[in-house]
Structures are given as structure tokens and as C-alpha cells.
Amino acid sequence: MAEPSRTTGQIKAVCLDIDDTLVDSERASREGLRALVGTDRAWQVWRRITDEHFGDHAAGDGDFDATSAARTRAFFAAFGHEIDDAELARRESDRMAAMRRAWRLFDDALPCLDWLRATGLRLVAITNAPSAYQRRKMADVGLAGTFDTVLLSEEVGAAKPDPRIFAAACGGLGLRPEEVVHVGDRLDADAVGAVRAGMHGVWLDRRDTGRAAPDGVRVISSLFDLPELLVCDLPAVPRPAAAPAVVGEVVGLSR
Template identity: 55%
Template sequence: MTSALAFSAAPQKVGQIRAVCFDIDDTLVDYATSARLGLAALLGHDNGWSAWERATECQLARLIAGEIDYDTMRKERSRTFFADLGEFISDSEAIAREERRVAAMRRAWRLFDDAGPCLEWLRGAGLRMAAITNASGALQRVKLADCGLAEYFEEVVIAGELGVAKPDEVIFHTTCAALGIAPEQAVHVGDRLDLDAVGARDAGMYGVWLDRSGDGVVDLPARVSVIGSLEQLPELLVCELAEAPLRVR
């Protein structure tokens, strides 16, 4: 249920908070749906989704560590994925299939319904915004532009460009430094409890877990908040975090 405060016409004061940072995929953009549709465009089904996620995590880790470049990551992911399915493809075929997959995925990119109104509320409240993502750089920047998100963010910090990924505190501190604020003046919102909320908390920020599934956890980690929708973020900022004491790390 939407609270009376959510996305009100007159944003209220949010105390010490100066900025809100967001994860992108499955927080603002329904990435899982679009990625599965992109894979299905190659296979005719999405039964290989788990294998694709494993291949992605492996090759993305190599990219972030600086072992390979972005184009090699894409090629090696496709080759590894199809090899797991028993099909061994050439470099040129891997690249061609990746291009078809990305084209289908881009056509399916969509913002969650609560994303735009939330960003507008935050902008109206005078809060600065940044994106912190573990994705690779090139395609993520295209996604931000395609989905109309680029205009909201003063800073976009991408693990594939920085060489450090969430939950490492460096990526959070880099973002705060770019905004010119202390970590305790910033909130980070993301769909991963471990990478986003706990990672931000450990870096001295306020960690907010966006649990769209509603499954939740029995014992929420200390100093981490949970919301089920971005509609609940304004109330959290105004009614809880605005009065929270400054943290001492």
C-alpha cells in the first residue's frame, strides 16, 4: 500500500541526508526480465538462465579485476555458456550471438513503475543522486540513457570502470568523494542485501535493502533498513533517517 507521504507534491526535509545512491539493475530497471528475454531470443527458451548467470559472474569478476577487457568478457561469456550446453562456437559466432542477445534485451529494458516518481520526488526534495553499479561500463551507460535515467545522476560509478565492486567500501567512498559529502550523509538503495545494503552500511552510509519479493529476512542486519517498494523510500527518509544520529565509523 502506498503511504500518504510517498511522492507527495511538496517533498519534506530529510535532515542530515544530502544524497541518495542507487543500484541500477533490478532496483530501478527490471533487468532480470529483459536479460531473460534476451537469452530466450537466442535459445527459444530461457531454461539456460542459471548457467548464463554463472558465466556472467565468472567473466564479470575477471573484467573488474582487470584481467580482460569488456569485449573479451562478452565473447568469453558466450563461448563459456554455449560450451556448457555442449556447443563449441568460434569467436566470431560468439560475438554475433552476443549482438543479437543485446539487441533483444535493449528492446525489453523497462523501468519499474515506482522508479520515475521516486527519482522525481528526490530531485524535488533537493537531494543529490548517484548510481553505483557492479555492471560493466559501456552497456550500463547505454542503459541509463535508453531508460531516461542519466539526467538524474550527478555521478555514475561503475565497477567495470573503477576496478572495484560492491560490497568493497572503496566503490561507496569513491562515490561520496565525487559528490563532496561524507558517507554518513548518504543513503544507498539496492536489491541485494549483502552487496548493497550491508556493503553501504559497512562503508559508513545508510544501507537500504529494496526487497521487491517481500520475502524479507527474519533477522535484519543491524543499521540496515528494508523497503518493499521505492514508494516507501520518502517516508523512510523523512520519518526515520532524518532523525538518525550521525554515525561514527
């Protein structure tokens, strides 16, 4: 594989989403739902009600605990069950404890992060989530201290795909948008949002849906694929002097 040429458009930083990009948040949420009702068969109902209650909160509106309680109350109400405040608090506590126990990084997360760090690229987390909740999650899974910058929608006052949160990332790094890549599992909020902000947008399609992406959006199905994309398809990403072996094999450095 030829060495990439150095250009004025060289990629200097990679931004990553957290939930369902680095952390298997859906699995953890399903475990929380099982703690709540003993099964995750109503997962689609839970997701719909979650979207209804947390759509505005992602940008910093509302109280997280109160919104969570309202979401759980609405979920039970959808099945005709009314619960009092004490029972609601107990069930929410059990759900949150089960979810925290289930928070895990995907297997490809740390190898990819190690490779990115070895290249000298700067790392940024951009996440639509309440600050205290998300920082606790990142600490629980060992991501605290991993990133040069962490941008949370609640603190920025704008949520992906709002271009302001991407501009805040570039501005905080002192870089032009074309020097920054953003990777996330949501096509519209992450990849398309980044492209519209002038960055390189990469959609992490973990389910390998085959869904067509708009022009300008790159698609990968695993973070193991990200180093090859950066080295081969984007401007002048330097190779690390000693790439972590597991990713070195993936990008063809050992083939």
C-alpha cells in the same frame, strides 16, 4: 505526520544502484537468453556462468566484449555444443539486440526519482558495470542526466561492496558518510557494503523474501516505500514543497 526535525546528521544525498533497482535488468537478460536459445529455461545455468565470467570484470578487469563472448561460448559448452567464432558473434549480436529492446525502468523508479529530486536531495548512481555498456543502458531508458554523479566500478577501480566506491561517492559530494543513503537490490553488495562504509544502507528486496537483514540495514520491497522510510526513519530528510502526487499518496501525505 510530524515534520522531521533538522539536525546536523541531516540526509543530503541518496545513492542508487542501477540494475534490478531502477532498471529491470533480469527481465531484459532473460529476453536476451530467449533470443540466444529460444527459451529461458536454462536461466540458472546462464546466471552461474555469468557470475563466473564477470566477477572480476565488475571492478574494471578484462574486456567486456571478449568476456561476454567467452560467457556465451561457455554456456553452449555446458550443454555439449561447440560454436565457431562467426556463429558466436552472430548469436551474441542477436542476444544483445534483444536485451537492449527489453531494457525498461521499473514502474516505481521515475516517481521515486522525481520525489527525491523535489526534496533537493542530491542523487548518485553507483553501479558495478562496464562503463560504455552501462552508460548506453542509462541513456536508452532515459536516465542520462538524472544524477548529479555517476560512479561506475570500471572507472573507480573498485566494485561494491568495496568501501572505496562508497567513499568515492561521499568524497565527490563533499559529504560525510552518515549524510548519505545508498539503496540497492543486493543485500551484501549494496546495503551491507554501504553500512560498513559508514552510510545508511537500504536493501530493496523486490521479491519480498522475508530474509533477515543485519543490524543497521533498512529493508523496503518497492521504491514507492523509500520516501516514507526517508521521511520517518532517517535523520531530517526535508519534504518537498510539492511532492509528486503518486508518491505523496504512498508516504501518507494524502491520507
